[in-house]
Amino acid sequence: MQAQKRLGMQTMKLMGDVQIVGSASIAGKKEGEGPIAGCFDVLVDEGHWGETTWEKAESKMQKEAAALAVSKAGKSLAEMNMLFAGDLINQCICTTFGIRSLQIPFYGLFGACSTMAESLSLGAMAIDGGFAENVVCGTSSHFASAERQFRQPMEYGGQRPFTAQWTVTGSGMAVLSNEGQGPYITHVTTGVVTDKGIKDANNMGAAMAPAAADTLLAHFNDTGRQPDFYDLIVTGDLGKLGSQIVRELMQMNNVTLGDNYNDCGLMIFDLIKQDVHSGGSGCGCSAVVLCGHILKELQKGTLQKVLFVGTGALMNTTSTQQGETIPSIAHAVAIENFKE
Amino acid sequence: MQAQKRLGMQTMKLMGDVQIVGSASIAGKKEGEGPIAGCFDVLVDEGHWGETTWEKAESKMQKEAAALAVSKAGKSLAEMNMLFAGDLINQCICTTFGIRSLQIPFYGLFGACSTMAESLSLGAMAIDGGFAENVVCGTSSHFASAERQFRQPMEYGGQRPFTAQWTVTGSGMAVLSNEGQGPYITHVTTGVVTDKGIKDANNMGAAMAPAAADTLLAHFNDTGRQPDFYDLIVTGDLGKLGSQIVRELMQMNNVTLGDNYNDCGLMIFDLIKQDVHSGGSGCGCSAVVLCGHILKELQKGTLQKVLFVGTGALMNTTSTQQGETIPSIAHAVAIENFKE
Numbered sequence: 001m002q003a004q005k006r007l008g009m010q011t012m013k014l015m016g017d018v019q020i021v022g023s024a025s026i027a028g029k030k031e032g033e034g035p036i037a038g039c040f041d042v043l044v045d046e047g048h049w050g051e052t053t054w055e056k057a058e059s060k061m062q063k064e065a066a067a068l069a070v071s072k073a074g075k076s077l078a079e080m081n082m083l084f085a086g087d088l089i090n091q092c093i094c095t096t097f098g099i100r101s102l103q104i105p106f107y108g109l110f111g112a113c114s115t116m117a118e119s120l121s122l123g124a125m126a127i128d129g130g131f132a133e134n135v136v137c138g139t140s141s142h143f144a145s146a147e148r149q150f151r152q153p154m155e156y157g158g159q160r161p162f163t164a165q166w167t168v169t170g171s172g173m174a175v176l177s178n179e180g181q182g183p184y185i186t187h188v189t190t191g192v193v194t195d196k197g198i199k200d201a202n203n204m205g206a207a208m209a210p211a212a213a214d215t216l217l218a219h220f221n222d223t224g225r226q227p228d229f230y231d232l233i234v235t236g237d238l239g240k241l242g243s244q245i246v247r248e249l250m251q252m253n254n255v256t257l258g259d260n261y262n263d264c265g266l267m268i269f270d271l272i273k274q275d276v277h278s279g280g281s282g283c284g285c286s287a288v289v290l291c292g293h294i295l296k297e298l299q300k301g302t303l304q305k306v307l308f309v310g311t312g313a314l315m316n317t318t319s320t321q322q323g324e325t326i327p328s329i330a331h332a333v334a335i336e337n338f339k340e
Numbered sequence: 341m342q343a344q345k346r347l348g349m350q351t352m353k354l355m356g357d358v359q360i361v362g363s364a365s366i367a368g369k370k371e372g373e374g375p376i377a378g379c380f381d382v383l384v385d386e387g388h389w390g391e392t393t394w395e396k397a398e399s400k401m402q403k404e405a406a407a408l409a410v411s412k413a414g415k416s417l418a419e420m421n422m423l424f425a426g427d428l429i430n431q432c433i434c435t436t437f438g439i440r441s442l443q444i445p446f447y448g449l450f451g452a453c454s455t456m457a458e459s460l461s462l463g464a465m466a467i468d469g470g471f472a473e474n475v476v477c478g479t480s481s482h483f484a485s486a487e488r489q490f491r492q493p494m495e496y497g498g499q500r501p502f503t504a505q506w507t508v509t510g511s512g513m514a515v516l517s518n519e520g521q522g523p524y525i526t527h528v529t530t531g532v533v534t535d536k537g538i539k540d541a542n543n544m545g546a547a548m549a550p551a552a553a554d555t556l557l558a559h560f561n562d563t564g565r566q567p568d569f570y571d572l573i574v575t576g577d578l579g580k581l582g583s584q585i586v587r588e589l590m591q592m593n594n595v596t597l598g599d600n601y602n603d604c605g606l607m608i609f610d611l612i613k614q615d616v617h618s619g620g621s622g623c624g625c626s627a628v629v630l631c632g633h634i635l636k637e638l639q640k641g642t643l644q645k646v647l648f649v650g651t652g653a654l655m656n657t658t659s660t661q662q663g664e665t666i667p668s669i670a671h672a673v674a675i676e677n678f679k680e
Contacts, residue, residue: 001357001518005470006421010445012471017341053662081346082530089656090430092450093664096533096654100667105350105530107458108654108669110432110450118447122462129469130345131352149658178341190422190445193436314436314448316429318489322393327440329448 005128008222010215011189014128016339021134021180022073024065025292027284028143028169030276034269039292040170041068047144047169055094058087058142061171061284062098066136069173069291073134080104080175081132084119087140088112088167088283089149094140104136113208113237114191115139116172116287117310117331123176124185124333138173138291141282150201150317163203165239165265165281166274172287174295183298187334189219193314195327201313201320204328205242205265205278208311211328212238213249215309219332220255227257233307234294235330236264236286239279240271242311264289286310294335304337345468348562350555351529354468356679361474361520362413364405365632367624368483368509370616374609379632380510381408387484387509395434398427398482401511401624402438406476409513409631413474420444420515421472424459427480428452428507428623429489434480444476453548453577454531455479456512456627457650457671463516464525464673478513478631481622490541490657503543505579505605505621506614512627514635523638527674529559533654535667541653541660544668545582545605545618548651551668552578553589555649559672560595567597573647574634575670576604576626579619580611582651604629626650634675644677 005012025040032043042064049057062085070077083102086109087094099106111118119137126132144154146167152158176185194214198207212235220226227233227250238246243263250257264286265279290308297303311330320326345352365380372383382404389397402425410417423442426449427434439446451458459477466472484494486507492498516525534554538547552575560566567573567590578586583603590597604626605619630648637643651670660666 001473003421003467003470003473003518006472055658055662081343086450088431090658091428091452091654091656093654093656093659096667096669097659097664100533100535103532105532106669107462107530107671108450110426110448112431112448122447125466125469125471127343129465129471130343131465131469132346133341133343178343190447192443192445193440195440314431314433316431316433318395318430319433319437322395324437327436329436329446331447 010218011187011222013187014124014185017178018124018127018176018185019180019182020174020295021177022069022175023291023295024068024072025172025288026061026065026170027288031168031170031268034274036267036293039296054142054145055089058094058140058145059098062095062140065138065171065173066099066102069175073175075134077102080134080136082126083136084109084123085138086110086115088146112312112314113281113283114310114312114329114331115283116290117308117333120333121188121331124188127176127178134175134177136173136175139283139287140171141167141284143167143169146282160277161202162277163241165278166276167282168268168280168285170284170288172291174291183335183337184339185333186336187223189215189332191215191329191331193327193329195325197325199325204313205239206245207313207326208328209238209242209245211330212246212309212311215330215332217253230260230305230307231303233261234264235309235311237281238263238311239265241278298337306335308333308335350558351527351562353527354464354525357518358464358467358516358525359520359522360514360635361517362409362515363631363635364408364412365512365628366401366405366510367628371508371510371608376607376633379636394482394485395429398434398480398485399438402435402480405478405511405513406439406442409515413515415474417442420474420476422466423476424449424463425478426450426455428486452652452654453621453623454650454652454669454671455623456630457648457673460673461528461671464528467516467518474515474517476513476515479623479627480511481507481624483507483509486622500617501542502617503581505618506616507622508608508620508625510624510628512631514631523675523677524679525673526676527563529555529672531555531669531671533667533669535665537665539665544653545579546585547653547666548668549578549582549585551670552586552649552651555670555672557593570600570645570647571643573601574604575649575651577621578603578651579605581618638677646675648673648675
């Protein structure tokens with residue numbers, strides 16, 4: 001028996017009912033000084049946000065973003081059948097502590113910075129498969145909680161190489177439903193773990209770029225679409241170097257990414273003025289750019305068809321210390337204002 | 341529009357085609373000296389299994405278990421549409437490094453010791469929803485990689501309280517398909533994060549028991565089934581204390597768990613002879629008990645109807661150091677030899 005929604009090796013075509021009916025974004029001070037600052041629902045001026053630790057502040061961001069997204073969808077928490085979320089912190093505590101008071105049936109994810117796309121993929125399948133009417137999908141990151149876990153104590157003030165990215169402080173959450181006025185999630189392309197041997201944890205854009213290119217190629221092959229089908233193809237978060245590598249890798253496969261290609265890590269900050277080197281990163285980066293900026297543009301109609309490609313670097317500090325390379329993954333979700 | 345497969349608040353009833361067509365279990369030396377030692381496909385005598393680190397040995401277990409499960413299902417890796425997996429180690433590296441060479445489209449999960457049940461839940465939905473023909477679901481844990489990450493350096497030789505559990509070394513993987521001869525996954529009950537205020541990371545059975553009871557009650561309420569419907573109701577991994585608390589919590593809700601109730605943490609070790617205090621734990625515990633023992637009993641017909649309830653404690657070392665309590669979750673999967 002054939003799985004009737006499969007297109008090719010990695011892509012699924014949904015039946016047409018899954019739509020994004022609400023979203024919310026909460027972002028930090030630096031994000032509130034960047035080029036898309038105006039799109040966020042809440043700006044948090046101080047890293048602790050009234051909590052005693054950065055991790056607790058990040059948890060609060062997930063909780064508040066989820067509650068706000070549900071409220072903006074005109075729905076109640078009790079109507080949510082499932083919540084799909086995760087984060088960067090060990091054992092995803094910012095998620096589990098953040099969402100515990102919401103009391104929504106929960107599936108925990110780990111996709112590193114691909115989590116927003118992973119949560120949308122699985123949430124969309126849950127609705128399209130008839131398992132849920134409404135689900136919440138999202139993630140978060142926090143510059144300070146990530147920095148001290150993955151790199152150095154904040155007080156150390158270590159120098160950052162120019163290939164490094166700046167972890168976004170923020171949380172984005174989206175509510176998917178089987179009823180509404182769109183936009184629709186029409187296709188989901190599942191990523192394969194890709195590892196081209198990059199070992200430098202300060203150059204994750206280069207590590208993740210091959211995964212992004214692999215998933216983009218699979219998406220175009222499986223759907224028969226070309227890059228110019230979309231108003232926006234957006235990876236998150238490869239930064240300046242990684243997104244340039246994606247362009248080159250695609251070109252080597254005879255696929256040209258035009259001016260409609262961008263990266264969430266380039267959109268959220270002014271790279272020069274804000275001194276963030278290669279751009280933004282962290283689960284929260286693509287989450288707030290999608291839930292804050294892109295979904296609003298779809299609603300306004302300035303964008304009609306978007307391919308959202310979350311990218312994640314799947315290493316930890318132990319694997320880096322053990323001399324391992326950085327495996328990466330990318331998941332793609334097609335979001336369109338009209339059904340085919 | 342109603343999601344047609346929902347039963348009550350947390351449970352989904354599948355259409356009847358999702359079946360477990362292959363499984364494999366790899367376990368360590370101590371597990372190979374326990375009461376169900378004979379059921380495992382591979383026993384690994386030494387913690388490094390030819391690798392240079394425990395984490396790499398755990399990765400190898402996931403890779404070999406996945407490949408063996410696919411082979412035992414009479415299928416090829418290329419026929420696998422998706423792989424759902426995760427583990428306990430920070431950023432789930434034992435999974436991502438383990439499965440990267442398999443090149444199967446991958447969704448990373450974090451459900452702590454509930455991961456086997458979570459992966460089966462999402463894998464079953466992927467097939468039942470028409471998104472996949474074949475998927476691989478599984479997880480792993482390793483006593484030494486977990487111990488040094490969550491507790492003390494192995495060389496420290498810390499004393500363990502009697503409420504502590506022993507992390508199982510092993511990996512279990514199952515192949516689900518939309519064609520075969522059963523057993524069938526018939527129902528999935530999604531857990532809600534539950535936190536009753538337990539703070540002792542050496543007493544995770546007590547922390548997880550309320551989550552298990554909550555999901556069991558939801559399952560019985562949603563399906564209208566009674567505990568005696570099942571030949572085996574098995575939690576994993578609450579250990580001796582936690583499973584006793586589940587019995588008491590269920591009794592307080594006027595539901596009696598009879599002799600058909602057991603716990604994977606009690607089944608894998610001889611608690612007294614093997615000096616494991618409250619029993620086994622770790623993602624690998626319920627994974628190898630299911631993939632090694634329970635699925636074989638279903639195949640033999642000594643079991644016909646099983647309710648498999650994976651339980652996870654969702655804290656990390658940072659949250660414990662910050663004085664936080666331990667949120668927990670449990671996901672239930674009904675596995676039956678015959679469709680209704």
